[in-house]
Amino acid sequence: MLEVSRLSKRFGGLVATNDVSFTIQEGSISALIGPNGxxxxxxxxxxxxxxxxxxxxxxxxxxxxxxxxxxxxCLLGIARTFxxxxxxxxxxxxxxxxxxxxxxRAGRRxxxxxxxxxxxxxxxxxxxxxxxxxxxxxxxKRLELAKALATDPKLLLLDEVMAGLNxxxxxxxxxxxRGIRQSGVTILLxxxxxxxxxxxxxxxxxxxxxxxxxxxxxxxxxxxxQVIEAYLGHGAAARMQAQIQEARHx
Amino acid sequence: MRNLTAIILFCLVLLPAPLLIQSDFWITxxxxxxxxxxxxxxxxxxxxxxxxxxxxxxxxxxTGAYCTAILQIHFGLNAWGGFVLAAIAAGLVGAxxxxxxxxxxxxxxxxxxxxxxxxxxxxxxxxSFEFTGAGVGLLVPxxxxxxxxxxxxxxxxxxxxxxxxxACLLFTYWLQNARFGARLMAVRENEDAARALGVDPFDTxxxxxxxxGAIAGSAGAVYVQLFLYIDPNIxxxxxxxxxxxxxxxxxxxxxxxxxxxxxxxxxxxAEIGRLAFGxxxxxxxxxxxxxxxxxxxxxxxxxxxLGKVSFGLGSLRRLFKGGAHA
Amino acid sequence: MxxxxxxxxxxxxxxxxxxxxxxxxxxxxLIYGVLHIINFAHGSLLMLALYGVFFLHSLFGIDPYLxxxxxxxxxxxxxxGLQRLIIGHASHxxxxxxxxxxxxLSVIIENLALYLWRSDTRTIDTPYxxxxxxxxxxxxxxxxxxxxxxxxxxxALLWLLMARTDLGRAIRALAKERQGAKLVGINVEHIxxxxxxxxxxCLGVAACLLLPSFYVSPQVGHAFVxxxxxxxxxxxxxxxxxxxxxxxxxxxxxxxxxxxxxESLGQLGIFLIFIIVLLFRPTGLLGQRA
Numbered sequence: 001m002l003e004v005s006r007l008s009k010r011f012g013g014l015v016a017t018n019d020v021s022f023t024i025q026e027g028s029i030s031a032l033i034g035p036n037g038x039x040x041x042x043x044x045x046x047x048x049x050x051x052x053x054x055x056x057x058x059x060x061x062x063x064x065x066x067x068x069x070x071x072x073x074c075l076l077g078i079a080r081t082f083x084x085x086x087x088x089x090x091x092x093x094x095x096x097x098x099x100x101x102x103x104x105r106a107g108r109r110x111x112x113x114x115x116x117x118x119x120x121x122x123x124x125x126x127x128x129x130x131x132x133x134x135x136x137x138x139x140x141k142r143l144e145l146a147k148a149l150a151t152d153p154k155l156l157l158l159d160e161v162m163a164g165l166n167x168x169x170x171x172x173x174x175x176x177x178r179g180i181r182q183s184g185v186t187i188l189l190x191x192x193x194x195x196x197x198x199x200x201x202x203x204x205x206x207x208x209x210x211x212x213x214x215x216x217x218x219x220x221x222x223x224x225x226q227v228i229e230a231y232l233g234h235g236a237a238a239r240m241q242a243q244i245q246e247a248r249h250x
Numbered sequence: 251m252r253n254l255t256a257i258i259l260f261c262l263v264l265l266p267a268p269l270l271i272q273s274d275f276w277i278t279x280x281x282x283x284x285x286x287x288x289x290x291x292x293x294x295x296x297x298x299x300x301x302x303x304x305x306x307x308x309x310x311x312x313t314g315a316y317c318t319a320i321l322q323i324h325f326g327l328n329a330w331g332g333f334v335l336a337a338i339a340a341g342l343v344g345a346x347x348x349x350x351x352x353x354x355x356x357x358x359x360x361x362x363x364x365x366x367x368x369x370x371x372x373x374x375x376x377x378s379f380e381f382t383g384a385g386v387g388l389l390v391p392x393x394x395x396x397x398x399x400x401x402x403x404x405x406x407x408x409x410x411x412x413x414x415x416x417a418c419l420l421f422t423y424w425l426q427n428a429r430f431g432a433r434l435m436a437v438r439e440n441e442d443a444a445r446a447l448g449v450d451p452f453d454t455x456x457x458x459x460x461x462x463g464a465i466a467g468s469a470g471a472v473y474v475q476l477f478l479y480i481d482p483n484i485x486x487x488x489x490x491x492x493x494x495x496x497x498x499x500x501x502x503x504x505x506x507x508x509x510x511x512x513x514x515x516x517x518x519x520a521e522i523g524r525l526a527f528g529x530x531x532x533x534x535x536x537x538x539x540x541x542x543x544x545x546x547x548x549x550x551x552x553x554x555x556l557g558k559v560s561f562g563l564g565s566l567r568r569l570f571k572g573g574a575h576a
Numbered sequence: 577m578x579x580x581x582x583x584x585x586x587x588x589x590x591x592x593x594x595x596x597x598x599x600x601x602x603x604x605x606l607i608y609g610v611l612h613i614i615n616f617a618h619g620s621l622l623m624l625a626l627y628g629v630f631f632l633h634s635l636f637g638i639d640p641y642l643x644x645x646x647x648x649x650x651x652x653x654x655x656x657g658l659q660r661l662i663i664g665h666a667s668h669x670x671x672x673x674x675x676x677x678x679x680x681l682s683v684i685i686e687n688l689a690l691y692l693w694r695s696d697t698r699t700i701d702t703p704y705x706x707x708x709x710x711x712x713x714x715x716x717x718x719x720x721x722x723x724x725x726x727x728x729x730x731x732a733l734l735w736l737l738m739a740r741t742d743l744g745r746a747i748r749a750l751a752k753e754r755q756g757a758k759l760v761g762i763n764v765e766h767i768x769x770x771x772x773x774x775x776x777x778c779l780g781v782a783a784c785l786l787l788p789s790f791y792v793s794p795q796v797g798h799a800f801v802x803x804x805x806x807x808x809x810x811x812x813x814x815x816x817x818x819x820x821x822x823x824x825x826x827x828x829x830x831x832x833x834x835x836x837x838x839e840s841l842g843q844l845g846i847f848l849i850f851i852i853v854l855l856f857r858p859t860g861l862l863g864q865r866a
Contacts, residue, residue, distance in 0.1 A: 074447060086442060099433065350851075358672055535687035546666050
């Protein structure tokens with residue numbers, strides 16, 4: 001469904017994305033993981049048209065997205081959320097979601113009805129009339145999800161929708177995401193909450209310093225020494241291995 | 251629905267005013283308040299709903315005023331025709347300005363300054379050419395009668411402006427319940443977030459500035475018939491730009507009735523000022539300036555925001571109660 | 577072809593005006609660079625300063641050049657107070673609100689002047705008003721020559737203040753990194769107001785240098801405000817050298833524009849530069865980022 005091939009992006013001297021390629025299957029949940037600053041959000045920004053890649057191609061159902069505006073890409077069926085949530089602060093929850101719903105619904109009534117349905121799906125039903133600015137962190141994350149979902153995407157890019165949530169709130173949002181997939185939406189998520197990644201995704205890619213260093217099922221990834229090094233620093237895998245050996249000898 | 255009822259009520263209440271009020275002074279007062287409400291409605295569309303604060307709405311007002319005056323004087327065009335063409339011309343100037351300014355991504359304070367600079371450019375141009383009357387200005391011939399949009403009684407202008415303000419109220423009501431309005435407000439609140447939801451900010455803002463320009467231009471056309479005179483300073487000078495933004499800011503940005511409320515409040519205050527200090531030049535503008543500063547400092551949501559303040563206090567109280575429990 | 581004997585005096589005249597523009601723009605760019613706000617009342621405050629210098633001369637017989645410390649101190653106080661009491665509280669998180677408040681202030685100041693002093697254009701007579709200096713190619717009035725070198729001198733002093741004093745260091749720290757400056761114990765409100773005050777003090781100096789060869793009327797600030805913005809935008813928002821360079825360029829442009837297109841249309845060049853620079857190079861000639 002989505003083919004990213006040899007994608008590269010530099011900001012001045014910093015290589016944010018370095019020759020990254022991956023393919024996402026329709027109907028799957030995939031995860032993009034990696035330490036802070038690895039370049040995950042930059043990849044999202046390129047897929048969704050906010051940044052233009054320096055090299056490489058992104059194809060969505062065979063059509064190249066490079067050079068298209070974010071609004072055009074959204075119209076093609078890719079919706080994204082923002083890591084730093086971006087609510088329309090002056091509007092209430094219903095109106096916020098309706099902006100997304102209007103993408104494929106010209107009528108106000110149809111858009112508002114769709115917005116309400118989406119709100120109930122992500123658990124924002126009781127807060128429909130609240131100003132977006134009055135929501136809690138968890139509420140804002142859900143609103144971010146709801147707005148994107150309201151555009152009826154085929155592919156949903158979720159940028160850390162669980163960051164800042166407590167374990168109970170994470171437990172609430174996991175089945176919501178699974179439900180979205182069941183309704184036929186393909187999902188690519190950036191996530192730090194490993195429990196959610198393990199729990200949700202069929203496939204994961206690990207990004208470090210702008211380049212992909214590993215790929216596989218979540219459990220394969222978790223056992224990969226390169227991944228552990230990326231997260232915990234150079235030599236960490238060897239040290240861990242040594243500690244395990246020591247523990248065995250003792 | 252409540253808003254629609256309020257719009258109809260507003261128009262119905264004001265409709266018989268010229269029949270009930272005998273004083274020419276008060277009819278003129280109401281007419282002028284409606285005129286500035288209309289100009290403010292134009293600004294509110296772009297500034298209130300679209301979040302693009304123009305400091306140079308005189309650009310559109312003046313273009314409309316000159317357009318109708320020139321067509322009437324040099325080409326003998328009917329004033330109603332001039333009214334329509336004025337709106338179209340000012341709309342085109344709006345579209346042109348918007349295309350340039352939004353294409354190059356100017357926002358916030360930069361947008362404000364560039365619109366002001368455009369108005370200044372037009373002021374200098376109007377000052378320099380024969381067919382605009384240069385510095386002397388243009389006198390439109392007096393031809394009383396409905397056919398030339400110059401009414402024999404004061405009531406005529408009052409009803410004309412009431413109709414225009416009413417039409418604008420309905421337009422704003424539609425805006426609040428339409429996809430275009432939803433997109434415009436989304437762009438105002440957060441442009442990137444709007445783009446991520448498939449909203450084209452350039453297209454949206456361009457439509458808003460075109461419509462806003464057209465309305466302000468038509469206000470200019472009415473102004474010319476009302477005062478029968480236009481010169482570069484009235485048309486493109488800063489006074490009209492300030493008035494256009496002050497009215498919705500005082501009443502309430504991005505609300506249906508904000509400009510109307512603001513225009514009536516502003517002119518009531520100006521009237522009181524005149525009674526208290528006499529008709530000295532500049533003094534009413536001093537008052538306007540003070541109002542603008544006070545509004546931004548203490549009531550950034552306008553008079554309509556007063557309702558929201560009490561709501562804010564309520565939630566504050568709840569917060570403290572919640573805090574006591576914890 | 578235009579003869580050099582017409583062109584050169586126009587350029588020299590433009591440079592002297594340009595130095596004053598640069599001085600006014602320095603104040604504006606300092607305020608922008610530190611507070612990141614656009615002071616729309618800058619022109620009106622200059623007008624106020626001009627009236628101050630005018631009345632010091634006509635009521636007390638104080639020479640404009642001797643009034644310089646008084647005007648600078650008074651404008652500093654006005655600026656400090658405005659920022660501390662009004663402008664500092666206006667933003668509510670939106671830059672436009674500050675622009676609106678300074679617009680309101682300019683409307684107040686301008687029309688209060690109109691009410692108090694009527695719209696008459698006033699000038700002062702000094703013994704040196706009509707003295708000229710012979711530059712070989714042109715005769716330039718003494719006040720304009722003094723204004724030119726005075727403006728450059730003040731610009732240099734301002735640069736020294738920013739580069740060498742603790743106050744300058746605090747201002748620069750605040751301009752670069754607001755949070756960090758707060759953490760190391762800089763009194764943010766005070767330094768903001770100081771910056772605003774210094775920016776306004778530039779206007780006091782400019783008024784003293786300007787009045788002997790210029791006039792004052794309530795609308796005079798209006799003529800300067802967009803010019804000053806153009807200079808700042810052209811030079812690059814927040815850039816000192818840019819403001820100097822921009823001022824001189826705009827001064828010469830205006831002078832040559834007047835020569836070729838006439839007094840009224842000559843002004844057009846300035847606004848066109850303003851619009852074009854904002855559209856196509858919003859960082860200006862020397863600015864870092866807009």
